Amino acid sequence: MPRAMRCGFHGAAVRDSVRAVRRNGRLADVDTIETLRGQRGDVGHLFQGDRVHRDVYTSPEIFALEQERLFARTWQFLGHASQVPKPGDFVTTEIAGRPLILVRAADKSLSVVMNRCAHKGAKVLTEATGSTGRALRCPYHGWSYRLDGSLLGLPIQKDYEGTRLRECENGKGLERIASAERRGFVFVRLGGEGPSFEEYFGPALSFLDMMADRSPEGELEAIMPPLRVSIKCNWKIYLENINDSLHVFAAHEPTMIAGRQIWSPKTPDEPRPMPVEQLAGFQAGTGFEFIEKMGARVMPEGHSLLGLAASVHSHYGEDPAYLAAMTKAYGEERAKAILAYMPQNGVMYPSVALKGSPQVMRVLRPIAADRTVLEAWCFRAKGAPPMLAERSMLYNRLVFSPLSLVAQDDVHLFETAQKSLLASGNPWVSLHRGHRPGEENDFGKDKSGIDEIVMRNQHRAWAKYMAPAWSGGRA
């Protein structure tokens, strides 16, 4: 088949190329990705409104395009301001294939630069965290940079006189990356095009307030390091599951049963130990009716909120000293409103999910089409008793960690799905639950907690941000 005719059968073309990649044992087929780009790289038709083509989850070529488009045009969480309190403090990380440095400058401002020397590409910093003083210096040949990334000095400067170095990118220093901070949460936009931070997240920015408002001082401190789990599945399989309230009753049944067996109250009012309280969220007592009623809302750009009226976290008891501190800080009415607001998950598409209580955040780091690293972050709410941080850390261990009794079944299912989606046969993944024609603009409307609209809404944003040329319109 001539290459030009593949366009209309895009899914099949990608599948063929995946087979070719396997045969050759290479990671990416340069011809094929160039072909995708050449065909105007239109992949939007792989989402049909109520179902998704498997290539969206399995194709290395699509993954490469995601790194260039979706993850470059949208905003990703990098780190928390509390990780770099003093001038010169830095953290390094890698997001969508870009090695990055977050550093605090002398004037206390934060900057994000590419962790790649403008000379020959060596990593300037290899520690995860530390202090770099007043400058960044590459260990290879000693090129140095100011904390905003601009070039500070070169060894034996005179040899560059009369060369074109100062006129080109290499002479400008470390590439600067657009960043934005809200309530201590630092986000980056890796590419040069795309919406502003405020425009992109819109109402979803309130999820960050939901986290920080739970501190009587309105400030959080990240408890480092986050848990990190390497999972052999596409990042979207994990992301869809974050707001998949239905799977809890099937996938986690054995853990629910074990959770019920380990403890019973000696007296009717004996308070539940914290692990029992948290596992109770996964117990059938909550039931289908409960998750239906807990409600969901979708927002532009793929963001969503699950658990409007209630969530599996609603029954958590609070320390009286904490309640008193919150009332003192915010007044009774506002404190009550902050504490009553505990959705299951606020998703800031494409890579962040937040829980106000128990104060945890999940961040997805896409590594390959079939590999994702999950980071599970915890925060200490300044001015709150230690119980809150303990609850936050316990939740991450119990539900997200590499040894978690809950995550084991999720990971098993994600990984088997990732493998079986490669098989021939029906290539479509179903997201039909609750689908109605014309739902594309149902932003802010109350939906059932088991409506797959939260996932369809993510794929609509995916198609928008995967467009070959950035148009700037809203999803």
Add this chain to the structure above:
Amino acid sequence: MSARTLPAETDLAAFVYREARLVDERRFHEWLDLFAEDGRYWLPMRREQTDPSAEQSITVEDKPLLLKARVLRLASGKAYSDQPPVRCQHVLQAPAVEEIDHGANRYRTHTPFFYAEYRQGEQLVLAGTARHTLRLEGGALRIVEKRVDLLGAGNAIPSIFLMP
């Protein structure tokens, strides 16, 4: 070791070998019985970590609640990720005895290991060090704490389905 004698170095080593073997043979209830009632299974993220409540850990499980839940879940035969049953193999270096304190009833060992886990057609291999703190209860050694420092624990590691 009879009820009247105090544990010697060889008894401590034999205990550590048996503990690993019970997991390898999927004798989970017997494994749980090796823990003291206040016993703890702890996998920190950092070797320097001394307090499980100060920062995140891969897991901290007290015997009566979460460690028991782990064993009940595996023993139920219903966990999807355990179908077919996951198997593991500990390969232990000879345990080094770090402390024998009969007066304080405290015994500590240090055991580097390789741990392999076979699941869904794939084998995962991890390395690490297990540190056991034991005490004598009614003539039998029991685990007060089993601390496992995995190599690379602070970085992204795959899910682990049994107990290194």
